Amino acid sequence: MMRGRFKKWPLSVQMTILALSSELVLLALFSITYFVFSKDLFYQTFDAALYSNAEALSSLIRADDDGMDVHVGLPDKLFSRLALTKEPDLYAIMTEDGRILLKSERLMALPPMALRRDARSGFWNFDVGNTGYRGVVISSSIDPPDAGDLDNTIHLRVVYAMTTHELHEQMERIGDFLALHGGVFFLLSIGLAAIVAWKGLSPLRKLAKETRSISSDTLHVRLGRDGLPAELKPVADSINTLLGGLEKAFARERQFTSDAAHELRTPVATLKSGIQAALLEPPDSDSDRQVFHELLEDVERLEELCNALLLVASGQETRRDLYMPAGDWLMDISETIDIFRPKVERKGGEISLSIVKRPLDGAEVRSDPMVTRRIVSNLMENAIQYGGNGVRILVNVTWDFSSVFLCVQDNGPGVKPEDAPKLFERFFRTDSARSRTGGGAGLGLAICKSLAVSFSGNVAYEAASPTGSRFTWQVVLQSSV
């Protein structure tokens, strides 16, 4: 379960964690090795010191003439070590058979090996009170001064012990040092690993960003594969293959739409011309005339549908780079809105247009008059259709430094949240619009969108408060320098 959750974490986090865990293992191994090695080294040094102290002690032993007594001339400060440590060194000198000739007071117990007859030199650890000691036993022999030929060499055992307190302290220091620096390095490496993971994933992010920027209007764009690492090339290739398929499918759909509309035109033209030719002659009865007029209305709707389909189909294939003066654009908008005023007022509603800020002189917007009128009419028709009787339509125009925004807001019931994403799809109509007669074919908003996009603009929907819909047409603004 944890595993499953881990797999869903961001790749950079996963990579960081993996890198850190392997680093943690390495760090631990290194610390242990280093610690063991240092301990060994310390003990060697310590033991060497012990040994040389013992040797030094033994060199101070002098025998009496008869060789029976042994003197040790201990100076105040025999060894530098003695002065440095808090705890005094311990020593003992004894004969081979275990008789103690000299002994530090604090040295309570002698090592068992020192007492054995066949004892050899060796080290042992022991405690005095709470203090740990390590000692060495060495064999030493001294010759009495006037021994002559007699072999009266005295064999002694010298015991020397020093506290291991400092040794342990040093070991602890090393341990602390390793722990502290290891910890700091680990913390540093968290950041480093995160940076490395982030950097390492940057081609993936770039690919994702590039992919995200492709929309239905820019399907001709392909992802660049040259700068990509080997692992991502197949990904880019498959995305490109997919895009190719999508582009073809879209092109087919456009072609179909366009062909269908063209093919429809001729029968529509035939129907229309037939009805109109019939109407040119006085019809036999008023009811005939009525029928003809109704037929003509239907044909005209068909005709508009054809034109709308063609507009949708053509809007996507061409990018248009036309500009018009912002003043003319505003004029077109207000004229188009005026056309709708009587219709709305008849239904007890009203339209208000407010231009929040006037454009600078010489500012141009990326649009053309036909497109402007078409988009505004479609948005108005939409607002009227969905707003119903007594609709209040607010139109306002605002500007920022690179865009102009035309908002058309109604106080109708608005759009159900689940319908919102489908609003700009062709032939989409909400259920309420579908049940109403005289509704459009569901192409109006699709046309707005495709026209706006073909001029590098956009049309977006948002819910208005408290009720209603707000459609915003964003137009590219160019201020002349």
Place this chain on the structure above:
Amino acid sequence: MRILVVEDEVRLARNIRKGIQTMPSFTVDLSYDGVDGEHLALSETYDLIVLDLMLPEVDGLTILQHLREAGNTTPVLILTAKNAKEDIIRGLDYGSDDYLGKPFDMGELLARIKALIRRSHGRPDPVIRIGDLTIDTGSHQVCRGDTCLVLPAMEYRLLEYLAFNEGKVISKTELLEHLYDYNWEKFSNVIEVYISSLRAKIDRHFGQKLIHTLRGQGYSLSDREPSR
């Protein structure tokens, strides 16, 4: 006036003819394909050609090109289902005089046809005035002084043709060519019958004679005596 409609959609072609022929000025020949259309356009005499662009066999633009290469200056109105700017521009470049996208409004088509005919005769004013005779080519009303009358279609067509060619001497053959469609048996004496009927209506009771007969040459409509 005689108009050729080249349109492969048979019913649309017939509707156009029906529409045009509601006006007394016109008679219409139909052609449903490119080859036949081109043949008719080149061999017969028309005052205007309504040409569809997408035709079987030979397309409209090719016909237009051949027509202009042959020195034929008949006004051509292009009908197109494409409505693509390039097609329209190409059509105009090839020598068409006007265009209309399908589906079109019948009223608009008729108005454009009338306008093209007026333009081709250099008479932008829809009302033709000869002496105190006025012919309203829009409403097809004919007035002599204060007396206004509605003429039968054939007589109006004859009068209008003479009026558009005011002062010129028009032969019987030319009249037959321009006033009747392809399917009519052309007997020259019908022209004499219509002329005398017209005379009775617009000349007989008025002082100044406007319709002149030039023996062996033809007829002329003018408020001056034609020079022989």
